[in-house]
Amino acid sequence: MYHSAALTALRRSPVRFWFTRWPWTSLAYLAIGALLWIFTLLAFTFIGTIPYWARWIATAERHRVRLAGFRPIPGRPPGAGLPGLQEPLLWREIAFALAHMLIGLFSFVALITGTTLVFAAIVAVFVLAGVDTPLIQDPSQAPLLVPVGLLIVVASPYAVTLLAYVQGALATALLSPRAEELQTQVASLARANIAELDRFEGERQRIERDLHDGTQQHLATSAMRLGMLELDVRETFPPGPEQDSALESLEAVRRETELALDTLRDVVHGLRPRTLIDDGLGAALRELARRVPINATVDAEGVGRFALPVESSLYYIASEAVTNAIKHATPDHIHIELAATFDRIMLTVSDDGLGGANSAHGTGMVGMYERTSLLSGELIVDSPPGGPTRIIADIPRPY
Amino acid sequence: MRVVIAEDAALMREGLTALLQRFGHQVVHAAEDADELLRAVSDHRPDVVITDVRMPPRNLDDGLRAALTIRAEHPGIGILVLSQYLGDAYAAKLIAEPANGPRGGGAGYLLKDRVGRVTDFMHSLDVIAGGGIVIDPKVVGHLMSSGRPHALDTLSEREREVLGRMATGESNAHIAAGLHVTEGAVVKHIGNIFAKLGLQAQDGNRRVLAVLTYLQAARPEDP
Numbered sequence: 001m002y003h004s005a006a007l008t009a010l011r012r013s014p015v016r017f018w019f020t021r022w023p024w025t026s027l028a029y030l031a032i033g034a035l036l037w038i039f040t041l042l043a044f045t046f047i048g049t050i051p052y053w054a055r056w057i058a059t060a061e062r063h064r065v066r067l068a069g070f071r072p073i074p075g076r077p078p079g080a081g082l083p084g085l086q087e088p089l090l091w092r093e094i095a096f097a098l099a100h101m102l103i104g105l106f107s108f109v110a111l112i113t114g115t116t117l118v119f120a121a122i123v124a125v126f127v128l129a130g131v132d133t134p135l136i137q138d139p140s141q142a143p144l145l146v147p148v149g150l151l152i153v154v155a156s157p158y159a160v161t162l163l164a165y166v167q168g169a170l171a172t173a174l175l176s177p178r179a180e181e182l183q184t185q186v187a188s189l190a191r192a193n194i195a196e197l198d199r200f201e202g203e204r205q206r207i208e209r210d211l212h213d214g215t216q217q218h219l220a221t222s223a224m225r226l227g228m229l230e231l232d233v234r235e236t237f238p239p240g241p242e243q244d245s246a247l248e249s250l251e252a253v254r255r256e257t258e259l260a261l262d263t264l265r266d267v268v269h270g271l272r273p274r275t276l277i278d279d280g281l282g283a284a285l286r287e288l289a290r291r292v293p294i295n296a297t298v299d300a301e302g303v304g305r306f307a308l309p310v311e312s313s314l315y316y317i318a319s320e321a322v323t324n325a326i327k328h329a330t331p332d333h334i335h336i337e338l339a340a341t342f343d344r345i346m347l348t349v350s351d352d353g354l355g356g357a358n359s360a361h362g363t364g365m366v367g368m369y370e371r372t373s374l375l376s377g378e379l380i381v382d383s384p385p386g387g388p389t390r391i392i393a394d395i396p397r398p399y
Numbered sequence: 400m401r402v403v404i405a406e407d408a409a410l411m412r413e414g415l416t417a418l419l420q421r422f423g424h425q426v427v428h429a430a431e432d433a434d435e436l437l438r439a440v441s442d443h444r445p446d447v448v449i450t451d452v453r454m455p456p457r458n459l460d461d462g463l464r465a466a467l468t469i470r471a472e473h474p475g476i477g478i479l480v481l482s483q484y485l486g487d488a489y490a491a492k493l494i495a496e497p498a499n500g501p502r503g504g505g506a507g508y509l510l511k512d513r514v515g516r517v518t519d520f521m522h523s524l525d526v527i528a529g530g531g532i533v534i535d536p537k538v539v540g541h542l543m544s545s546g547r548p549h550a551l552d553t554l555s556e557r558e559r560e561v562l563g564r565m566a567t568g569e570s571n572a573h574i575a576a577g578l579h580v581t582e583g584a585v586v587k588h589i590g591n592i593f594a595k596l597g598l599q600a601q602d603g604n605r606r607v608l609a610v611l612t613y614l615q616a617a618r619p620e621d622p
Contacts, residue, residue: 212453213408216483216511221410223515228418231517254515261512262537265485274484278460 002169006069006161014158022069023157026164029067030107033167036060037104040097050094057100058093061171068161068168073175089181096174103167110163114152121149190376194398197309197374204312208271211264219261226254273315280304281311285336288319292326292334300338306345307398313371314338314347314393317379320364321349321391329353329389340397345377347393355387368393400528403428403443405436405450405462406481415449415514422521433461440469440476447477447504447528451511452484470506477504477527481511485538507533536563553595561588 006022017023036057043053062073124145177185230250237243276284282300289296305311318336325331331353339346358365358381365381368391372379377395402424406412416426428439432455440448448469450462466478505527513535514520523533554562557578564574571589575582 209458212483217408217411220483220511220514221408221414223512224411224414224418225515227515227517227520228414228421231421257515258512261483261510265483268483269485 002070002172004069004165004168007165008069010158010161017161018157022161025067025069026157026161029064029164029167030111030160032064032067033100033104034108034111037101037108040101040104043097044101050097051090054093054097055090057097058175061096061100062175065168065171068164070168070172073172074177089177092174096171099170099174100167103163103170107163107167110159114156117145118149118152121145121152124149186376190396193374193376194307194309197313201309201312204271208268211268211271216261216264216268219257219264223254223257223261226250226257272312276311276315277308281306281314282338284311284315285318285338288315288322289334289336292322294326294334295332296322296334296336298336298338300336303338303340306340310345310375310395310398313375314345314395317368317371317391317393318347318349320368324357324364325349325351325353325389328357329355329387331387331389343397345395345397348390350388350390352388354385355383355389356385357381357383357389357391400446400524401425401427401443403430403436403439403445403448405430405433405439405448405454405465407431407451407454411451411511418514418517418520424524432456433465436462436465437468440473444473445476447479447524449479449481449524452480452482470504473504475504477506477530479507479509479524479527479533481509481514483511485510505530505532508538509533509535510537554592558588558592558595561585562592565589 006026009020009022010017040053040057043049059075062075066072124142127142128146230247233243233246233250237246273284273287275287282298282303285300286298289298306314322334322336325334329351331351334349334351337346337348337350339348369379372393372395375393375395375398377393380390380392380394382392383389402419404412404415404419404426406415406429412429412431416429419426427443427445430436430439434456436448436450439445448466450466452460452462454462463480463482466480469476469478507523507527509520509523513523526533560578561574564577569577571582571585575585578585
């Protein structure tokens with residue numbers, strides 16, 4: 001028994017049901033179905049178009065069932081491309097198109113018959129009232145037509161709603177995604193996320209390489225040229241105020257060049273800590289702990305290497321967590337722990353600070369949540385007011 | 400002295416060559432990648448090798464790996480690594496690799512922009528050729544600022560400064576001039592540093608050992 005708001009309203013109070021919107025929406029649902037039926041008929045005439053039509057009508061149906069009082073049906077996973085015949089969902093969609101052919105035909109006939117009879121009954125009322133009309137050849141049928149018309153008018157809201165319910169329930173049964181399809185969808189989303197992270201990582205790598213091989217190289221070369229220029233100045237200018245002022249200018253330019261290089265070094269480090277790439281996440285976490293101005297310890301023993309996007313994301317989470325702790329919680333000690341089993345990776349950052357960490361603390365926390373969910377994991381923030389704070393990123397280990 | 404350089408960027412390579420020649424050194428080979436560097440070192444047996452960290456074939460730390468290989472195969476050759484990174488792991492890997500034998504070559508780790516400080520750069524080269532150790536002051540500062548509890552943390556501000564300058568291969572007289580103190584004061588500081596780092600008189604080159612302690616602090620625990 002599928003849930004339909006229309007049917008619920010009908011069962012609750014048949015009399016009041018008359019004045020709800022459901023008879024009308026159900027009628028619209030059936031009418032649209034009847035119209036679409038013509039195209040379904042055409043599609044089944046040209047066999048090759050069946051999959052496309054089945055897919056289209058299923059997509060329309062997923063939204064259309066709302067008219068019959070159903071919840072919209074979740075669609076197929078996005079980005080699936082053209083329907084593949086090996087896809088079970090497509091076969092169910094074709095089955096629905098077949099069912100639609102029968103129900104649509106039935107709706108079509110029922111709607112036309114019902115409308116005709118009601119119209120005939122109205123005419124019959126006029127005939128009985130003595131109005132002469134060419135529409136009815138045999139006036140003796142008129143007394144019979146009036147009760148039939150009345151009956152249809154009274155019963156049609158219920159009939160229409162029930163028919164719409166049957167079709168809606170059938171659509172829900174056939175077109176809802178199956179559990180294993182959802183499972184596949186989750187897996188493919190996880191894969192897409194890792195691919196997305198990989199792309200992101202590749203992008204960072206490209207930027208870092210461009211900076212290193214381009215900008216940094218040019219700046220270093222110009223620093224060297226300035227050094228040679230200094231030698232020239234010392235050789236060509238006689239010692240005195242002229243040489244002094246030239247050397248002073250050179251020194252100023254060189255300081256700027258070195259400053260630019262210092263800044264770039266920080267940027268490049270922020271993009272991709274070398275240690276992370278060369279020696280892995282454990283080493284990078286230890287380096288992170290050394291960099292912070294407070295006492296920080298790391299326990300990452302016996303954890304091997306993971307895929308670079310995973311290591312990068314976890315490093316980012318750890319670095320954000322540490323930065324947050326120092327900025328907001330004024331702890332005395334921070335402890336970072338990295339542990340891995342055969343199917344999970346857990347990163348824990350704990351501090352003995354003030355606690356009360358939440359996502360209101362700027363975008364850092366939000367970024368941590370995003371990174372964790374991209375890795376299909378979860379981020380647990382345990383930070384009661386007064387501390388201590390524990391932030392745990394628990395992710396599945398990708399293969 | 401006879402020098403082999405390895406640097407993949409043409410401009411830098413040419414500039415370095417010109418600079419070294421200007422100071423009367425002989426550049427026996429200028430390599431463009433790590434493999435060529437190793438071949439050139441085997442062929443020419445230079446006094447000193449100057450190499451960039453990142454270069455072909457893999458464009459990762461090939462230059463540094465080549466440097467470590469040279470250290471193992473030709474311990475007498477001095478090695479100067481030029482880098483764009485403050486990367487302490489890099490410096491530690493090179494410096495902590497002990498050069499075997501009595502005539503162990505020196506080693507150095509300088510940031511690339513240091514080349515522009517021509518006089519300093521040439522001085523560093525001499526230190527390395529003489530078997531000494533040179534580390535870029537910026538790298539030293541970077542290591543100094545790391546907040547890990549360590550023997551180094553017991554040093555006073557002034558002692559750190561002295562150690563930092565020692566690490567760059569400065570002589571006592573040099574350090575004294577730089578800090579505007581007497582040479583006697585520097586000697587006293589150095590004595591205190593050795594005491595605090597637990598270095599004994601018979602430890603050989605105490606200066607180098609002090610610097611090594613310093614870099615060990617920055618080494619990843621696992622090799």
